[in-house]
Each structure stands twice: as C-alpha cells, then as structure tokens.
Amino acid sequence: MTDRRPAISFDNVSKRYGDGGAPVLDGVSLTVREREFLAVVGPSGSGKTTLLRTVNRLIDPSEGVVRVEGRDVCELDAVALRRGIGYVFQGTGLFPHMTVAENIAITPKLLGWDRARMAARVDELIELVRLDPGKHRDRFPAQLSGGEGQRVGVARALAAGPRIVLMDEPFGALDPLTRDALGEDYRRLHDELGLTTVMITHDTLEATLLADRIVVIRSGRIVADDTPRALLNDAPNDYVRALMATPRRQAERLIALQNPAAGRAPQ
Amino acid sequence: MNSQLAEAWAHLPAYLGGHVAVSVTALLLGLAISLPLALLSLRRPTLRRLLLGFASVVQTIPSLALLALFYPLLLGLAALSERVFGAGFSALGFLPSVLALTLYSMLPVLRNTVTGLMGIDPAINEAALGVGMTRRQSLLMVELPLALPVIMAGVRTAAIWVIGAATLSTPIGQTSLGNYIFTGLQTQNWVFVLFGCAVAALFALAVDQLLALMENGLTQRRRARVTAGGIGLLLLTAAALVPGLSQARVTYVIGAKPFAEQYVLAALMQQRLQEAGHTATIREGLGSAVIFNALAAGEIDAYVDYSGTLWSNQMHRNDVKPRTEVLADVAQWLDREHGIVMLGSLGFENAYALAMPRPRADALGIRTLADLAGRASNLSIAGDYEFFGRPEWEAIRKAYGIAFREQRQMQPEFMYEAVSHGDVDVIAGYTSDGRIAQYDLTVLADPKHVIPPYDAIVLISAKRKDDKALLAALRPLIGAIDVTSMRGANLRAADGKASPRDAAQWLSDEIQRKQAGTKPGGPVR
DSSP, X not given: OTTSOEEEEEEEEEEOOSSSSOOSEEEEEEEEETTOEEEEEOOTTSSHHHHHHHHTTSSOOSEEEEEETTEEGGGSOHHHHHHTEEEEBTTBOXXXXXXHHHHHTHHHHHTTOOHHHHHHHHHHHHHHTTXXXXXXXXXXXXXXXXXXXXXXXXXXXXXXXXXXXXXXXXXXXXXXXXXXXXXXHHHHHHHHHTOEEEEEESOXXXXXXXXXXXXXXXXXXXXXXXXXHHHHHSOSSHHHHHHHHHHHHHHHHHHHHHOGGGSOOOO | OHHHHHHHHHHHHHHHHHHHHHHHHHHHHHHHHHHHHHHHHTTOHHHHHHHHHHHHHHHHSOHHHHHHHHHHHHHHHHHHHHHHHSOOOOOSTHHHHHHHHHHHHHHHHHHHHHHHHHTSOHXXXXXXXXXXXXXXXXXXXXXXXXXXXXXXXHHHHHHHHHHHHGGGGGGGTOOSTHHHHXXXXXXXXXXXXXXXXXXXXXXXXXXXXXXXXXXXHHHHTOHHHHHHHHHHHHHHHHHHHHHHHHSOOOSEEEEEOSSXXXXXXXXXXXXXXHHTTOOEEEEESOOHHHHHHHHHTTSSSEEEEEHHHIIIIXXXXXXXXXXXXXXXXXXXXXXXXXXXXXXXXXXXXXXXXXXXXXXXXXXHTOOBHHHHHHHGGXXXXXEOTTGGGSHHHHHHHHHHTOOOSEEEEOOHHHHHHHHHTTSSSEEEEETTOTHHHHTTEEEOBOTTOOSOOOEEEEEEOGXXXXXXXXXXHXXXXXXXXXHHHHHHHHHHHHXXXXXXXXXXXXXXXXXXXXXXXXXXXXXXX
C-alpha cells in the first residue's frame, strides 16, 4: 500500500483554543494513502473529530500543514475544497426541509449541474446505497428510519463523485443489525469506487472489521498506527492493548455462550 | 340605528383606505428594516442585545403615546428641513403614524427572526458548510427555510399589532378606522364604535389568515398557496385603497378636535363650503396641540378654537383680561406669530366651568367657587384629560384656595353621568355643553374672574388668508351662533341620536330661523 500516492497528509498538526488550555491536537503527523480505509479510534474528547475537520477546513489548525492530494488546504478555497470531499455526519445531518432527492443532489446543485444530470445521479445513488428510488426519492428525512437516513447521508457524500470521503461516527446511532449491514455495504462501495475513506469511530470492533488501518488517538496524540491485525497481535502500549482486547474478549465470551464445552462457561 | 349604520358604511372607503395605507406601509417598512437587522445581529451578540432591548423598550411605550410623540418630533424635523433645504414635509397624519407603527412592528419580527435562526440545530449549520455551502447559501437554502415558521409567526403578530394600533393614529391626523371609534366615543354613537372595531378586527383576521396561508405554502412547498396568499394580500390592500384614491381631490380641509361640538362645527363649515360649490373634507379627532400646529403648518385650512385655549396653551398667558381684550390680543398674536387669520367669534363661549347637581349645591349652599372652597376638602372633582394640567385650574386653586379630597380624570362623555349619580361631587364641565341643562347642574360662579374667556373663534391658515371663496363661505357664521343653539346642537350630537352632520343641519336651520326672527325682512330660504 505504500506504493500508492498520499491522499491526505498531516504534518505536525496542532490545534489550540484560546491560550493556556491543553491542545486538542498536539503535533499529529499522519499520511492516508489513496484507496486506503483508515479508522481513527479514540475516547470522547481525544481530538479525533477535530483532526477530521481540518481536512475540509471546517477547522483550521493552529500549527502544521494538512495536505489533500499534495496541496496545502489552507491555500485552497474552503468552499470548493468541501464540495470536492464527501462528508458523512454523525446522526445523518440531513436537511429536514429537503426531500431525499434534494438532500442527495445538494452538492451537485451547488456545483451547478443541470437538472437532468442531477436527477439521474440521484436515482443512481439511491440504488447504490440499496434504497428504492421510487419509494424513497420524495420522502423527507423525518419519514426515514435511522438506517435509511444514514444511507441517504452516504449517498449525499458520494453525490458529486469525490475521491475522498470523511465519516464522523457515521453509524454510531444505529441499532447493531443496521450498523453491521451499513458498514459492510459502505466498505463494498469504498472498494468499488476506489475511495479514500477516513472514518471516526469509538467502536473498536467496527474499526477492526472495516478498516485497512487503525490510528488510535488519545489526548490529541497518536498512540498507535497500524493494521488491525498488527494491533490485535502486538499492541505498542497498554492502552492500545486494552482497547484491542475488548472486541476479542467479547468474541470469546460469545463463542463460550454458544458452545460451553469449547471454553470457560460464564458464571 | 339603520341611518347610523348607513353613515358608517358611507365612511368605510375613506376610513378603511386610510387604515390600510398606513398599516400596510408601516408593516412593509418594519419588515424591510427588521429582517436585515436581525440577520446582521445574528453573529453580533452586542448588536443583538442592543436591538432587542431597544425594540422591547419601544413596545413598553403605550402605542397612543408613541404615535403622539412622533408628531412634535416630525414637526421639528419639518421646520429644520424647511430652514435647511427650503422644503418641508407634512408632519401630520401619514408620516408620523407610519414611523410610530413601524417601530411598533419591529419587536416581534426581530425577536422571532433571531430566535428562529438561533434555534437551528448547530449540526444542521455544520452540515450546510460541510456539503460546500457558502454562509450566504447556508442562510438562504437552509437557515431561513427552517426558521420560516417562527419568523412568520413574528410577522403575523406584528401585522395584528400594527392593524390594531393604527386605530390610534386618528388623533395625530391620519384617517383610519379609529375615526369611527373616536367619533363614536365622543358622540355616544356605539354603532360607530362597534363598526370600527369590527372592521379593524376583520381586516386583521383576513391579513393573518392570508399570511398563514403563505406560511403554510412555503413550508409545505405548495407554490399555489403562496401565490394565493400573496394575491389575496394584494387584492385586499388594493380593494381598500382604490376607492379612497379614486375619490375627488378636495379643495379645503377642516380640522376638528375630538369632541362633539367640534364635529358639529366642522360639519357646519363643510356644509357651508359645499353649498358654495366647493369640496371640503374633515380631519377629525385631532388633539389640541396637534390641530393648532397643523393649521400653522397649513396642513388644515380652518377650524374652530377657543380664545382661552390659545391664551393659555399657545400664548402661555395666565393673567385675566376681559373677553374683548383677550380676543383682540389673540387675533394680534395669531397674525404676528403664525400669519393665522382669526375670522371672528361664532358668538358663544365654551369655557370650563365647575358644576354640580342643583339639589346638592342648594343643600350645601354652594353657588360660587368661593363657597366651594370651604367644602372642597370633603368633595371629589372630575375633569377631562387636559383640565388638571391647564393654567386656569392652577389659577382657580390659588385664587380661591380650593383643595379637593380627590381629583379624577375622565372621558368627558362620562363626567356628567358620574356627577349626576354622585360618583363625583363636582365636574369641570363646559358651558356650551347641552348636558348641563339636561342633568340639571348648577354652574358655579367665578366672582374673581380667574377662568379666562373661551370664545369660539374661526381660524384660517396663513396659506388661505386671501382665499376669498373660503372667507366668504365662513364669514356668515361669525356672531351667528348663540350658546343656546350650540347647546341644542351639542346635545343632539352627544347622545348619539343624531350624527354630527344632522346636528350641524339642525344648527344651520336654527341660525336661519333666528336671523329671520331678529332681522325681519331678511332673506328667508
């Protein structure tokens, strides 16, 4: 994977608010390569969302440089940059007064696509995220289930054909079944469309099962950066070991429950 | 009853037209100012606090006072502009009403726009930026549509407030549905009062429902509803304005203060002018200070004032002189200071007079103000809104050493009823009021002559001083109305049995009859 070109790179990025307080990001350096699926894992308040937002300039770093496809984002027009990058928001972020079709077509509309091209793209995307254009196109977000809503959120992020997609705890608010299906479906899209994805999650299991690579961030610093397999087998420190042990322990308990002879029975 | 209703109907085009013009203009102006200000203040907390604070303070000012305050303010501005630019503007009626009502409309629009926009989930704002909207696109495509129901609720509140408060623009010279209410109250014509209230309420409801239809159309995205609501509002406005616009331009404007005698005299002058083949309209319900300034500024052409009122209110004199000297001084002062022509006295006085029911006065042995002084500490007095602030009240108190147990301000129409029922002991009534005789009141004598004379005088604006047609039409009224005739006409107009126009006709006939009687061989029509 190292032969691929970098899609996003962070070079010693820090972010401080006001003065005197602890930095939210503290000298983060990281490179995300093209077509890579990167999961950023960490506890609440660790700075992972801030890190994600520096990519499309929803937040500008206090120090350091963020590059997208080799160019310093601070030298790019923020609005144009955002239109070129897909963003899936926590809890959908759909506009409640717009239909599914209008939500999906928003970025193409801002880019000035013509009506016919937008309509065709909307139906294509609705099918891509496994919804039914005839049934869902003209619904409002309030008329959708949580899973359907986030599928629309994904479709909206992909509408203008971005090469990079940023996801901020996209599946966090969904029930486990929906979440699993959506995660799988998105990973398929990621591969099919050749996307570069950075996904924030606090669910280690989700990160382990979906991502090519996991970055663990804590108090604004990167404390681990490797493939899921490597982190599961050989964690660089106790925190990461504990973090990675959780899904494994859960899996072992699950197996034990299913088949008492194979392991230690729960008391 | 039917004739009162018919008369109310006849006034509807002019009154509703004036009302719609002033309230719609104020509302549109209010929206044009408040919406941009609200948007501007969205990311400026200090400006936002200042604006909302200012608008709240404006709202605490009673609407009548707010309207009244704009008149002198504009009068000053008009004088300044006259001096600086050589061109003034009319400070009467439309302009002060529109400005005051505009201010009045601001709070609900400002507050609801700010609340609506600030109440949007920050995640939605973030999503708008995240999908690549500029701030402006986010405002237009996301924030305003989402805040629309709250903003529209503010607009609807403002509309109802403004339409209601516009009835109070009558005393500063704007014709409105308030004319029904003020005239009706002064002449005890309850049909007029109810009619005015009902039309104002219906108009407010119609506007509210049409705005609701537009709001519904905007949020449900039914373009037909938005269009229907918009067209409805336009049609309503047009329907109210067009009949007023198509009315012929009038030559003369007669002013009238807000009480029955003034309505009758204005109607009498209007009839005189119409009989002479001119068109004349009446601006009624103008306050004492407003009407004088309006005449001085040439916004009205003629009205009847009282020598004592000008003596104390305008000339700030508190000395007492005989009737003829006061008249001469007033005439001279009017000409010198304002170029106003005092055409002459109508022939009767409408002075303030302290009065009490005859049996009560007899029982207490009170015939004069001096007699009253000894008893006043156990008695209560009622007067109109002006009386206790006027110099002659000060003069009466000082000269006779009168101090009442209690003094109350009252709508003049209710004073007579109150004193005859014993709710108050003494009232400051008017000598030309027919109800003095009707309620059998004793007018207390003023042996020290501290109450100035109040001869009813016809005033002509400087602009019309050489208008022969106007002077010729009004001159026959000079010296032609005695106090008995005036009381008779006032009584007819004040109890709601006759309209001011009918009372004026009766007075006119009365004048003819007396002139024919005293001058045998004079013209008889």
